Amino acid sequence: MKRRTFALLLTTGLAGCGALSNEGSSATKQTSVQTNGGTATPTTQTATPTKQPTTASSGNQTTTSGTQTPDESMVEVGGVSVHRQQFSLQEVPFEERPTIFVNRWMEPYCRIDASKADTLPNLRMATVDGERGHMPVRTSRSIMKLLFCYREFEREPYLDKATEISQAYMDIADRSDGALYFPYTLKKGGAGVTLKPPWYSALSQGTSLSAYLRLHEATGNEKYRRIADSIYESFKQLKRSTDGPWVAMVDDDNYLWFEEYPHDPPTHVLNGYLTGLWGLYEYWLLTKSDESRALVEAATTTVKHYLEQYRVPGEVSWYALNQGYRGNAFYHAMHILQLRKLHRITGDSYFKKMSQTFDTDNPEKEGIRK
Numbered sequence: 001m002k003r004r005t006f007a008l009l010l011t012t013g014l015a016g017c018g019a020l021s022n023e024g025s026s027a028t029k030q031t032s033v034q035t036n037g038g039t040a041t042p043t044t045q046t047a048t049p050t051k052q053p054t055t056a057s058s059g060n061q062t063t064t065s066g067t068q069t070p071d072e073s074m075v076e077v078g079g080v081s082v083h084r085q086q087f088s089l090q091e092v093p094f095e096e097r098p099t100i101f102v103n104r105w106m107e108p109y110c111r112i113d114a115s116k117a118d119t120l121p122n123l124r125m126a127t128v129d130g131e132r133g134h135m136p137v138r139t140s141r142s143i144m145k146l147l148f149c150y151r152e153f154e155r156e157p158y159l160d161k162a163t164e165i166s167q168a169y170m171d172i173a174d175r176s177d178g179a180l181y182f183p184y185t186l187k188k189g190g191a192g193v194t195l196k197p198p199w200y201s202a203l204s205q206g207t208s209l210s211a212y213l214r215l216h217e218a219t220g221n222e223k224y225r226r227i228a229d230s231i232y233e234s235f236k237q238l239k240r241s242t243d244g245p246w247v248a249m250v251d252d253d254n255y256l257w258f259e260e261y262p263h264d265p266p267t268h269v270l271n272g273y274l275t276g277l278w279g280l281y282e283y284w285l286l287t288k289s290d291e292s293r294a295l296v297e298a299a300t301t302t303v304k305h306y307l308e309q310y311r312v313p314g315e316v317s318w319y320a321l322n323q324g325y326r327g328n329a330f331y332h333a334m335h336i337l338q339l340r341k342l343h344r345i346t347g348d349s350y351f352k353k354m355s356q357t358f359d360t361d362n363p364e365k366e367g368i369r370k
Helices: 003-016 114-119 136-153 154-170 202-217 222-233 270-287 290-312 329-346 348-361
Strands: 041-042 056-057 060-064 071-078 080-085 125-128 131-134 174-176 179-181 188-190 193-195 248-250 256-258
Touching: 041 256, 071 290, 080 290, 114 136, 136 154, 136 202, 154 202, 154 222, 179 222, 188 202, 202 256, 202 270, 222 270, 256 270, 256 290, 270 290, 270 329, 290 329, 290 348, 329 348
Parallel strands: none
Antiparallel strands: 041 071, 056 060, 071 080, 125 131, 174 179, 188 193, 248 256
């Protein structure tokens, strides 16, 4: 598939769709979409922002989707009102999408030999404390690595293996009230808590959402878009409103959270939260639905409200707000990188300022791993 075909898919196949359901898109854009997993409904009606002319940025084209002054309002998620500040979300080119699937501090590149693509495992496993199990974040990133290679070189073995992995991945997925979840099948600890299998993570839900959106881009197959729709639903199923799996919650002050390690009491891991947000942003980028925009903005509002609580002046930042794990130079550098990405996709100078503040506290270069 030629690169211009990807652009055509963005223009005619995905962009401009309303909020999506498992049965396909509606011709009429809705401000509220009822699903089995709940709703994300703006409590005040706002006009659709007028698109601005594209501007050059680092040799690529970037579109600003709105110019409104940031304004605090509320939006309903799963029947619960949460804070939502409106941002001028940026439509970044493919190369600048925030989802990470190779080295975090390097430009994406293909490091898979096409002749050996079919030897890759369909499911990525790991061993923790002698227990072996599936790691969804690794499997979803494998799909994205292969699709990146296919986009660069248009070699069919890359796409063939990506679709094979995606089917094996679906075979182990769990469904709850219309939402699709990919389970971790090994016990794993993080932020001072240990979760027993099966458990689910907003981090891997975000990378999985990006993976299936990109499969739809690469193939035009509506099956992958419907899968992406179902993963998207998991970000609307709140802990308080479901007896099944969950990765999203609302705190007592009505801020929306996506949890890398879903637990009660919550951990609020920052890098996992933002990785989940990247998947939602990519869903908005390719659908332009009002509902997904509201979710992205509500999630970004939470980061803006709580970010300074992660900061430790003159030291590395906290890994999580429950302070169950102090963090280290690597995760601090990750926070700096993610804040730059958040500035890139929102245009909000606050995140740029805070990335610089975190870098002053402890230089990013001290935590970079090549």
